[in-house]
Amino acid sequence: MNRIALITLTGFSLMTGTAPAQVGSGSNPAFTEQFEAGKHALNERRYKDAAGAFKKAVKLQPDCYACYTGLAAANLKLGDGKGALESCDKAIATAKDDSSRAYAHNLKGNILIAKAEIGAAEGEVRMAVQLDGTLATYHLNLATVLIRQSKDEAAKPELEACLSAKPTPDVAKMAQVLLADPRRGRDTFAPEFNVKALTGE
Numbered sequence: 001m002n003r004i005a006l007i008t009l010t011g012f013s014l015m016t017g018t019a020p021a022q023v024g025s026g027s028n029p030a031f032t033e034q035f036e037a038g039k040h041a042l043n044e045r046r047y048k049d050a051a052g053a054f055k056k057a058v059k060l061q062p063d064c065y066a067c068y069t070g071l072a073a074a075n076l077k078l079g080d081g082k083g084a085l086e087s088c089d090k091a092i093a094t095a096k097d098d099s100s101r102a103y104a105h106n107l108k109g110n111i112l113i114a115k116a117e118i119g120a121a122e123g124e125v126r127m128a129v130q131l132d133g134t135l136a137t138y139h140l141n142l143a144t145v146l147i148r149q150s151k152d153e154a155a156k157p158e159l160e161a162c163l164s165a166k167p168t169p170d171v172a173k174m175a176q177v178l179l180a181d182p183r184r185g186r187d188t189f190a191p192e193f194n195v196k197a198l199t200g201e
Helices: 029-043 047-060 065-077 081-094 098-114 118-131 136-148 152-164 169-180 182-186
Strands: none
Touching: 029 047, 029 065, 047 065, 065 081, 065 098, 081 098, 098 118, 098 136, 118 136, 136 152, 136 169, 136 182, 152 169, 152 182, 169 182
């Protein structure tokens, strides 16, 4: 399954990457029921139900990283940007490795982009690259955020790193277009989450 996670109105994207399937320690049946309910509701775009289920799940298992990334997506779709950012912070706190922390920082960057907080988004996506520089999507995200701030020269090495990191054809095409004409990355865009990627599907 393609886990590229964001689509934009202009054809350019910020990507969430691959969600680590990290649900925490020692699952119990009640937790599993709520976690699965949250995933299904999120995938079916029933965001209020998803948020409710993930909230119940984290009460039963507070170290559920995937619950927090799923809750972040549901909160954003419900228009609760503050709640989405708080969920990302909790995901970062419960992440057990750099790959998971990188994903959560990148997700937070995407949410900040949706809130038009470009400068803050740069810091989050840059942290994702520092924690896990192997993913082409993180380099593309950082380049896109830099271009949005007219930092075209700083974006160039990130686009080159993206192309060196074995990107998917779609990601490679975006990087090539931006290298050829960075101005195209300054068009207005609005990300849309692929919710399956956020819960490790």
